Amino acid sequence: MIKTRFAPSPTGNLHIGGARTALFNYLAAKHAKGIFLLRIEDTDVERSKEGYTRDILEGLAWLGMEWDEGPHFQKERMDLYREHAFKLLAEGKAYKCYCSPETLEEKRKAALKEGRKPNYDRTCRDYTGDGEGKPFVIRFKTPISGEVSFDDLIRGKITFKCEELDDLVILRSDNTPTYNFTVVIDDALMGVTRIIRGDDHINNTPRQIVIYEALNFGVPEFAHVPLIHGKDRGRLSKRHGATSLLEYRNDGFLPEALMNYLARLGWAYGDQEVFSKDELIEKFDLKNVGKSPSIFDMDKLLWLNGHYMKNLPEEEIARRFEPFVEKLGMKIRNRDQLAPIVANLKERAKTLKEMAEMAAFFFQDDIQYDDKARQKFLTPATKPVLERFLSGFRGLRSLDAEEQRQLIEGLAQETNKKLVDIIQPIRVALSGKTVTPGIFEVISIIGRTDVEKRLERAIASIDTHTSL
RNA sequence: GGUCCCAUAGUCUAGCGGUCUAGGACGCCGGCCUCUCACGCCGGAAACACGAGUUCGAACCUCGUUGGGACUACCA
Numbered sequence: 166m167i168k169t170r171f172a173p174s175p176t177g178n179l180h181i182g183g184a185r186t187a188l189f190n191y192l193a194a195k196h197a198k199g200i201f202l203l204r205i206e207d208t209d210v211e212r213s214k215e216g217y218t219r220d221i222l223e224g225l226a227w228l229g230m231e232w233d234e235g236p237h238f239q240k241e242r243m244d245l246y247r248e249h250a251f252k253l254l255a256e257g258k259a260y261k262c263y264c265s266p267e268t269l270e271e272k273r274k275a276a277l278k279e280g281r282k283p284n285y286d287r288t289c290r291d292y293t294g295d296g297e298g299k300p301f302v303i304r305f306k307t308p309i310s311g312e313v314s315f316d317d318l319i320r321g322k323i324t325f326k327c328e329e330l331d332d333l334v335i336l337r338s339d340n341t342p343t344y345n346f347t348v349v350i351d352d353a354l355m356g357v358t359r360i361i362r363g364d365d366h367i368n369n370t371p372r373q374i375v376i377y378e379a380l381n382f383g384v385p386e387f388a389h390v391p392l393i394h395g396k397d398r399g400r401l402s403k404r405h406g407a408t409s410l411l412e413y414r415n416d417g418f419l420p421e422a423l424m425n426y427l428a429r430l431g432w433a434y435g436d437q438e439v440f441s442k443d444e445l446i447e448k449f450d451l452k453n454v455g456k457s458p459s460i461f462d463m464d465k466l467l468w469l470n471g472h473y474m475k476n477l478p479e480e481e482i483a484r485r486f487e488p489f490v491e492k493l494g495m496k497i498r499n500r501d502q503l504a505p506i507v508a509n510l511k512e513r514a515k516t517l518k519e520m521a522e523m524a525a526f527f528f529q530d531d532i533q534y535d536d537k538a539r540q541k542f543l544t545p546a547t548k549p550v551l552e553r554f555l556s557g558f559r560g561l562r563s564l565d566a567e568e569q570r571q572l573i574e575g576l577a578q579e580t581n582k583k584l585v586d587i588i589q590p591i592r593v594a595l596s597g598k599t600v601t602p603g604i605f606e607v608i609s610i611i612g613r614t615d616v617e618k619r620l621e622r623a624i625a626s627i628d629t630h631t632s633l
Numbered sequence: 634g635g636u637c638c639c640a641u642a643g644u645c646u647a648g649c650g651g652u653c654u655a656g657g658a659c660g661c662c663g664g665c666c667u668c669u670c671a672c673g674c675c676g677g678a679a680a681c682a683c684g685a686g687u688u689c690g691a692a693c694c695u696c697g698u699u700g701g702g703a704c705u706a707c708c709a
Contacts, residue, residue, distance in 0.1 A: 174709045209708055266707065273706090280634060283705065302707055320638075329636055329705095337707040344709045368637055368704040391639075391702090398701065426645090429658090433646050436657040455639095455646075458702065462644045465659040475672075513671045523670095573668080588668040600670040 167199030168358045171225075171232070172348065174206040175217035178409035179224035181461055182363065182393045182401050185427045189390055190361045191230040192428065192449035202355060203232035207240045208347055224410035228420050228427075229442060237355065239347055246342035249350050249380065250303050250335050258379045259335060261301040262289040284331045303336035305346070305376060313371035318359070318388035318451045325371040333372055349373050353382035361451070364389040388451050391431060391458040398460065417489055417518030421477065422470040430459050439472065471515040482517075483507045489521035495528040502527060505610050509602035523601075527610060532597040532619070534626070539593065547590040548627045550580065554591055555620045564613060566605040573604075594623030 171187040173179065179187075194201035203225070207213040222236065239246075253259035262285075273283040290306065307330045314324035335346035342350075352360060367389050377384045395401050413423055425440050432455070434440070434448045474482060483503050490497055497503060506524050514520035526532045534543065543551075557572045577587050588604050595616060601607050608616055 172709090176709070206709060212708070262707095269707085277634075282635060317638095323637075325637075331705085334707050339707080341707085343707070348709085363703090364638060365703050366709095369709095371637095389638080394702080396644090400702085429645065431645085433657095436647065438645090438658050457639050459646090460644060462659070465645065468659055471672090510671095512673090584668050586668095592669065598669090602670085604668055 166358070167194060167197035168202060168356055169194040169199065169361055170202040170204055170352065170355070170357045172204040172206050172351075172362075173221050174209065174212075175214060175221060176209060176212040177217055178411075179221040180401060180408060180410065181427070183221075184224060184228060184410050184423075185393060185430060186361065186363055186390060187225060187230055188228070188424065188427050189388075189432070189449075189451075189454070191232075192445055193359065193361055193388075193451060194233070195446040196449050199358075200233045201230070202237070202357065203235035204237040204351060204355070205235075205239065206344070206347065207238055208243075208341060208344065210240075210341070213240075220409050220411060227414055228410065228424055234355075237351070239351065242347075242351070243341065245354070246347050246350055247336065247340065250342060250346065253305065253335070253379060254303055256379075257306075259303050259305050260290055260292070261296060262304045262332075262334070263292070263296040263299045263301045264288055282329075287332055290332060300338040302334045302338050304332040305335050305379070307332050307372070307375055313374050315370060315374060315384070315387055317367075318361075318386055319454050320389060320456060323367065323370070327371075327375075330372055330375065335376075345369055345372050346376065349376045349380070349382070352385060353377060353380065357385055359386045359388065361388045361390060363392050365392060388454075390454055391456060393430060394458045394460050396460060398458075401461070415518075417516030417520070418466070418470050419473045419477070419485070419517070422466065422473040425473075426466045426469050430461070431455050439469070467515045474511050474514060474516070474520070479504065479507050479511065482511055486517050486520055486524075489517045490524065490528065492518075493521050493525055495525060497528060499612075502610055505606065509606050509610070513602070526596040526598065526601070530615075530618075531622075532595075534593065534597040534623075535599070538597065538599045539626075542590045542593040542599070543623055543627050545627060548624060550576070550582075550587055550590050551594055551620055551624050551627075553580075554587065555617065555624070558616065558620070564609045566609070569605045569608060591620075595619050 169190040171183075171190045173183055173187075191201050193199075203222075205218055205221070207218070218236075225232070250259065254261070264285075269285070272286060276283045285304070289304070308327045311327045312324055313327060313330070314322055317323050333345055334343055336342050351357075370387055370389075374384055393401055410423075414420070421442070424442060424445070428440060428445050428449070429438065432449065432453055434453060440448070486507060487497065487503070506527055507520075510520045510523050514523055553576055554572070557576065561568050561572060573584065573587050573591075576582075577584050580587075589599060592601055592604055592607070593599060595601075595604075595607055595611060611619070
């Protein structure tokens with residue numbers, strides 16, 4: 166049975182990089198019909214915040230990654246870590262270190278200055294005294310010679326010399342455990358068989374392996390996925406996409422699209438670009454995960470989101486669309502409008518938020534005229550067009566597209582104008598903008614009464630402006 | 634500095650020694666469609682970082698160079 170885990174620390178929001186690591190773990194587990202476990206690594210009391218935990222859980226849930234086990238919280242397992250630390254101490258596999266942080270810091274600086282490794286000099290490794298009541302930490306006795314290697318599932322064999330490893334602190338002087346220790350205890354005790362994490366952990370892996378061995382725990386499999394970089398090729402920061410996943414939700418992205426995008430970032434299945442969640446589970450394989458870091462590309466995400474906007478069931482899009490309309494401070498008064506609005510806008514809007522912005526004029530009585538649009542299309546020259554259209558419109562038996570077409574084409578012939586010259590002023594009169602869905606659709610969605618009102622108002626507004 | 638990882642177009646990637654005059658996608662440019670904008674369709678520019686090997690043959694294997702990244706805490 167394969168068991169994977171996502172183990173974020175609640176010292177920040179769940180960002181794109183973390184979400185993708187979580188996704189790979191999720192997909193690997195689901196693909197193997199195994200278990201996906203969630204663990205919150207909150208041993209850093211100073212920096213951990215409950216708000217971040219909430220953000221992480223909500224982000225995972227929104228993307229659609231249900232975890233099978235947990236969330237476990239390390240804060241609740243402190244005794245367990247201490248117990249194992251003292252067990253190692255009793256077995257002579259760890260030792261108390263009485264060196265003060267200050268002297269350690271000095272030694273490190275001096276070593277760096279002289280070009281030596283800034284590792285702990287192991288002063289206390291063979292010390293047998295009682296430290297005279299001084300505060301102490303527990304350090305792990307790392308093997309001094311030899312090699313540690315592991316078969317990374319996506320990189321192959323990676324080997325480290327033990328000399329490069331340090332005698333890691335596993336229990337701090339305040340009696341709290343450190344990361345490299347808790348992670349081993351938890352992964353071992355929770356039965357995690359396959360650790361998929363960012364490649365920033367490659368260097369930690371040998372340090373963890375020697376702890377597994379000292380505790381007689383079976384060593385799990387490791388897979389280190391490349392990090393996602395920002396446009397500047399550096400680590401992801403707020404500027405590119407390190408903000409919370411939930412911001413993508415608020416910006417009107419669909420979880421289906423984001424999951425699809427994230428999966429394809431670093432992983433590929435031939436030439437295929439679009440994958441449903443089930444398809445991802447079916448086809449995901451760590452073997453096809455690339456080794457080089459990738460850069461987050463908002464344009465491609467937008468394209469994929471647009472794809473899902475077009476292809477998800479309209480009722481589903483409509484349901485998710487409503488909150489975005491409300492967020493713009495508008496109300497959907499006539500629910501019959503919703504379906505045709507979505508039908509017409511789903512090909513144009515890349516996000517739900519954009520869709521709401523595009524749809525705004527449908528929901529407002531006193532629409533705002535875009536300045537440039539008004540100057541160009543609501544003028545003394547176009548006023549007669551609008552007037553003639555209005556009177557013709559009043560005589561229409563229905564708002565059927567064919568009838569509308571006849572009216573507008575007739576007007577174009579009579580005035581010797583092109584269709585666009587008739588339609589654009591009408592479009593601006595009805596929407597305030599030069600860009601909207603097809604005019605017949607716009608008219609039929611707005612409805613007879615409101616179309617007339619808006620035309621009247623637009624015509625009147627021309628008077629106002631010319632008299633000024 | 635040390636250790637480790639990585640290297641196909643601007644970006645995501647296919648490629649796993651011959652089928653590569655390197656394929657797909659986003660983006661970009663041009664065209665068609667057309668009531669505006671999109672959508673859709675058609676076409677185009679654009680890449681194997683460099684240098685040595687190995688081999689009959691290398692984007693694919695080896696080594697080196699260069700470039701990028703990560704780690705180097707009583708953070709995770």
